[in-house]
Amino acid sequence: MAITPLAAATSTIEAKPVSPPAPAPAAGKPALRARLFKIIGAAVATLLVIWLLYYWLIGSNYISTEDAYVGANVSVVTPQIAGAITEVAVNDAQEVRKGDVLVRIDPADAQLAVAQAEAEYGRADRRVRSYFANDQSNVATIASRHADVARARAQLASADSDLARARIDLRRRQSLAKTGVVSGEELTTSINGVETAQASREAAVAALAQARANQGVASGQHKAGRALTEGVNRERNPEVAAARAALDIAKLALSRTVIRAPVDGLVARRRAQVGQRVAVGAELLSVVPLRDVYVDANFKEVQLKRVEPDQPVELTADRYGGSVVYHGRVIGIGGGTGAAFSTIPAQNATGNWIKVVQRLPVRIALDPKEVARHPLRVGLSMDTTIDLRPRTSRSEAAR
DSSP states (O other), rough: OOOOOOHHHHHHHHOOOOOOOOOOOTTTOOOOHHHHHHHHHHHHHHHHHHHHHHHHGGGGEEEEEEEEEEEEEOOEEEEEEOOOEEOOOOTTTTTOOOOOOOEEEHHHHHHHHHHHHHHHHHHHHHHHHHHHHHHHHHHHHHHHHHHHHHHHHHHHHHHHHHHHHHHHHHHHHHHHHHTOOOOOOOOHHHHHHHHHHHHHHHHHHHHHHHHHHHHHHHHHHHHHHHHHHHTOOOOOHHHHHHHHHHHHHHHHHHHTTEOOOOOSSEESSOOOOTEEEEEEEOEEEEEEEEEEEEEEEEEEGGGGGTOOOTTTTEEEETEEEEEEEEEEEEEESSSSSSTTTTTOOOTSSSSOOOOOOOOEEEEEEEEEHHHSSSOOTTTHHHHHHHEOOHHHHHHHHHH
């Protein structure tokens, strides 16, 4: 059988095996990788530039911390007198107003003390009234004693005159007795008259001395009385003033049997119980002034370079979340770290030492209106952000 050329060609093709096509060269992969690296690098550089611009323009003007807590000047209520509690008018978590009654102490002892002080005051008042009355009496007595002295002087002058007249009469009769005109009996009578006049004069001298002594006694009594009344009226007299002060003290002690709220706030840590006998200074309860709370934000010392008073602050509380923003201002920076004021301060001068960044408390005042709308409690944590921009920059940004 003869074979045609076409069949021969087909046989030749079928006899040779067919090889697969050669793969294309991988020259495009390095270029793709390089493009990806460039894109990533550009993105990182862009993000870095954006972050630097943000920090320079915005971020460096604010500092934040979560280490911040609500505080308040808690008023601790203590009794100022000792006694047994008869009533406790409040409970924990109860709101009170300034002046509301919190606790009553048995007033019996204080009432008796007031009654006694009132009696002492009345006694002192009457005693001082007698001082003023005696002073007027002493004035009259002195006038009487002056009259007695004047009368004694007049009597002495009369006695001197009688004595002089008796002596003249005696001398005359003695001269006449030598001539026999005057009898011996008349002469004896004249001598007795002189002696009588002399005795009367001596009595007048003694009476004058007695009158002067009585005048001195009256003057001394008047000075003693004036020392009790001079320069003051009855109400300002020391005895009356002392008795009135004792009465005021007793009334004050009586008023202190009713203990009232010193501030508006919330009652906390109530320890007082009816029937309990308390001493002066014993802690009965506390009143937390929730409208006057503040925040102590503990910033790292490296953050405080630009912190100044009156800088604005924005705060959020975990209790309300980020939907409620409080606005406040910086009051000042604390005088020391917590470690410095701890019960056992750190002794960094001994042993091995490792530097640890310290924190200082920054006191922040809150807006009372915002606190009234969203009340806070002492000890709640806050997120705090301080605006460090200068005041002019803040004013321009506000416009």
